[in-house]
Amino acid sequence: MLFDKYKNKMDKYLLENITFRTITLILSILIAFLVWIIVSRTDSQKVVFMPPKIINQEFWIAGNEVSKTYLHEMGQFVSFNLLNITKENANNNIENLLTLVDSKFYNEVKIKLLQQTNYIIDNAISRTFFVSAIDADTKGLIKVFGVVKDIIGDKVIDSNQQILSINYSINQGRFIINNISIEKEKPNSQKEVKEEK
Incomplete structure (x- = not known):
């Protein structure tokens, strides 16, 4: 029991x-x-930078890869802030661009942007940029083609074809500017880009 x-x-x-x-x-x-x-x-x-305007195209981001449509949007954003300048919006445009600049190049880029801004303000110039084409086929490089017009008062003092080259890197979806350069467009360079597409 x-x-x-x-x-x-x-x-x-x-x-x-x-x-x-x-x-x-x-x-x-x-x-x-x-x-x-x-x-x-x-x-x-991921922290993804969205240009502060209405996005017209769909895009995707996967790790360090992004779609061409996103690169086109970023090319338009950078070109707008860099080359559409008046003395009223110059400082705001600089701040918009500096948020995307790599910390290694921050001071150098800031000095160049301030020099450009001071030139615009000191000479009372309004600068506008009309985008005609964007080439984002090369990894790490966006080329924005268009016409830059410098205006004083209501007179156009300078108008020429320019190419804005934006060297960039993508780090976990974050768009980082490494270098920006502007050069005058050679007569047939835009046609060559269109033919390659």
């Missing part, structure tokens, strides 16, 4: 022990799975 009671209690404790261990194992596996989900979701989050 005593042995039966002892055996029943022992069986009950063994069953509780096995149940407890099974539940603990299941919960440990579940916690490990949830930690894996959290870590993988945290690593996949």
